Amino acid sequence: MASQEIENLAAALARLPGLGPRSARRAVLWLVKRRDQALPQLLEAMEQVRDRLVECETCGNIDTQNPCGVCADPRRDAKSICVVEDVSDLWALDRAKLFTGTYHVLGGRLSALDGVRPEDLNIAPLLARVEAGGVDEVVLAMNATLEGQTTSHYIAERLEGFPVRITQLAHGLPVGGELDYLDEGTLAQALRARRPV
Amino acid sequence: MASQEIENLAAALARLPGLGPRSARRAVLWLVKRRDQALPQLLEAMEQVRDRLVECETCGNIDTQNPCGVCADPRRDAKSICVVEDVSDLWALDRAKLFTGTYHVLGGRLSALDGVRPEDLNIAPLLARVEAGGVDEVVLAMNATLEGQTTSHYIAERLEGFPVRITQLAHGLPVGGELDYLDEGTLAQALRARRPV
Numbered sequence: 001m002a003s004q005e006i007e008n009l010a011a012a013l014a015r016l017p018g019l020g021p022r023s024a025r026r027a028v029l030w031l032v033k034r035r036d037q038a039l040p041q042l043l044e045a046m047e048q049v050r051d052r053l054v055e056c057e058t059c060g061n062i063d064t065q066n067p068c069g070v071c072a073d074p075r076r077d078a079k080s081i082c083v084v085e086d087v088s089d090l091w092a093l094d095r096a097k098l099f100t101g102t103y104h105v106l107g108g109r110l111s112a113l114d115g116v117r118p119e120d121l122n123i124a125p126l127l128a129r130v131e132a133g134g135v136d137e138v139v140l141a142m143n144a145t146l147e148g149q150t151t152s153h154y155i156a157e158r159l160e161g162f163p164v165r166i167t168q169l170a171h172g173l174p175v176g177g178e179l180d181y182l183d184e185g186t187l188a189q190a191l192r193a194r195r196p197v
Numbered sequence: 198m199a200s201q202e203i204e205n206l207a208a209a210l211a212r213l214p215g216l217g218p219r220s221a222r223r224a225v226l227w228l229v230k231r232r233d234q235a236l237p238q239l240l241e242a243m244e245q246v247r248d249r250l251v252e253c254e255t256c257g258n259i260d261t262q263n264p265c266g267v268c269a270d271p272r273r274d275a276k277s278i279c280v281v282e283d284v285s286d287l288w289a290l291d292r293a294k295l296f297t298g299t300y301h302v303l304g305g306r307l308s309a310l311d312g313v314r315p316e317d318l319n320i321a322p323l324l325a326r327v328e329a330g331g332v333d334e335v336v337l338a339m340n341a342t343l344e345g346q347t348t349s350h351y352i353a354e355r356l357e358g359f360p361v362r363i364t365q366l367a368h369g370l371p372v373g374g375e376l377d378y379l380d381e382g383t384l385a386q387a388l389r390a391r392r393p394v
Contacts (some may be wrong), residue, residue, distance in 0.1 A: 002288045005249050009242040015235060017227050018220035021211075028246070029285050032259050032264050038212060041246065045206040046240050049225070050232050052202050063200050088226050091199045124243040135234050150333050 006032065022166040060105030062087050069146045070094070070102055077101045083126060083141060083155060085109050094142060101139070102129070104129065109147040110154055118154060126155070130162050138170040207341065255326070257302030257319045259284050267291075267299055274298045276333040280323060280352060282306050282340055290338060298336070301326065306344040307351055315351060323352070327359050337365040 001188035002010075005027055014024035017092075031039045056068035057060070063069050071077055080101025084090050090103045106121045129135065138159055156166050172190035173179075179187065199207075203225055211221035228236045251260070254264035260266050267273055267287075277298030281287050287300045303318045326332065335356060339345035353363050370376075371388035377385065 002291075003250065003266070005242070005245045005261060006259070009239075009246050012235070013213075013243040015239075016216075018216060018224055022214035025285065025288070027215055029283070029321040030214050031243070032246060032250060032284070036249065038209070039243060042206075042209040042212075043243050045202070045209040045241065046228070046236060046243075048202040049206050049229060050236050050240065053200065053229060053232065062203070064202060078235050087229070088222065089223070094199075121200040131348070167241070 005128055058125075059103050060087070060107060060125075061090055061103060063117070071091070075100075079134060079137055080139065081126070081129065082139040082141050084141050085148060085151070087140065099139070101137070106151065109142065109145075110151045111147045118158075121151075123155065124156065127158060130159060130164055135162075135164050137165040137167060140166065142168075144169075208245060221307045234374065255305055255322075256300050257322075258287055258300060259286070272297075276331060276356070277336065278323070278326065278332055278334070279336040279338050281338050282345060282348070286338065286340070298334070306339065306342075308344045318348075320352065320355065327356060327361055332359075332361050334362040334364060337363065339365075341366075341368055 009031070010021070010024045010028045013019055013027050014021045014076075016024075020029065031042070051162055052063050052064045054064070056063055056066050056071055058071045060069045061068040061070060065072065071078075077100050080099075080103055081104050082090075082093065083104045083106060084093065084101055085106050085108060087105055090105055093099055093103075104122070104126045106123065106126075108116055108121055110121070111120065126138075127148045130138065138155075140152045140155060142152040152168055156168075159166055171186070171195065172193055173182065173186065206228070207218070207221045207225045210216055210224050211218045213221075216224065221366050225284060228239070240324070249261045250259050251261070251263045253260055253268055255261050255264045258265040258267060262269065268275075274297050275298075278301050279290065279296055279298055280301045280303060281290065282303050284302055290296055290300075301319070301323045303320065303323075305318055307313055307315065307318070323335075326363055327335065335352075337349045337352060339349040349365055353365075356363055367390060369390055370379065370383065374383075377394045
């Protein structure tokens with residue numbers, strides 16, 4: 001039998017998204033064999049995340065400072081707010097290095113199925129930011145899923161009446177997408193939003 | 198951009214087998230969101246593995262004690278040694294709760310491709326255990342791969358001349374295996390080893 005310590009670590013790792021019980025067990029063995037090097041490195045990285053990260057009170061981003069690096073950066077355009085469902089979406093957009101405004105993280109999406117209501121999301125602080133003034137544009141960058149789009153519509157409605165431009169990410173062919181492999185929904189959106197060359 | 202702490206943790210997690218860069222990133226976000234509970238639990242489990250586990254000098258198993266729980270257990274039959282490639286194989290066999298003898302972990306398999314030679318494996322200590330006497334049977338429980346079987350043959354040869362019974366795991370249909378889905382190698386082995394009902 002594997003020792004209790006190993007079982008505990010396997011159980012803790014198996015809770016991570018993307019790791020099942022079997023792959024967690026393999027990961028444990030990998031770590032056990034590298035308990036002089038890779039394991040302490042992973043430990044230290046985790047301790048730093050535990051000790052140093054805070055949630056930005058302005059936008060909901062997670063960073064070592066509050067306000068976060070994005071909100072505090074004077075080169076970023078505070079007049080433009082990009083609303084995303086989750087911190088990982090913020091990271092993904094920022095990796096694209098195109099958007100130079102600030103973000104607002106909702107912390108989820110509206111979902112009747114999962115019982116997520118507007119008051120469960122970080123929406124009121126977004127409205128407060130817009131209400132405080134100085135915001136020109138709100139970019140709705142929800143996922144192109146049913147729930148993401150429902151959330152998008154809801155926020156657009158709540159922002160009606162404010163003097164801000166409300167935009168959303170374009171839908172269409174992904175880069176490298178082959179028509180033959182794309183779903184009809186994407187093709188319909190791409191066709192509907194066709195532009196002169 | 199995600200903070201350096203997050204990038205570091207993502208990089209450390211991405212080195213685990215079974216997690217790529219993308220799933221490591223998702224795991225980090227999951228941990229960041231649970232840095233009050235799941236993250237400290239995982240940290241503690243890792244610290245215990247780092248601090249408490251040692252390799253058994255007798256059999257190569259990894260446990261909190263040396264000799265390991267299996268070698269030290271008086272109810273286990275020290276006359277029978279089951280030789281496995283890796284600690285995970287020992288765990289897998291022990292989960293089956295059928296074998297009541299002791300184990301010997303080789304720490305790998307002979308491989309011309311990976312440059313693993315007999316002296317790289319934990320083979321000499323196995324021969325020493327057999328030579329010391331008191332062993333009746335050596336069960337070769339290598340993987341049913343080319344390299345596993347090569348290793349098996351090599352060890353069987355090295356054990357020739359010792360007064361021990363050398364056996365190996367049966368090859369055949371796995372439980373629940375459907376003939377239509379099994380490879381010819383397995384079917385040939387199962388047919389060759391057929392037994393009266």
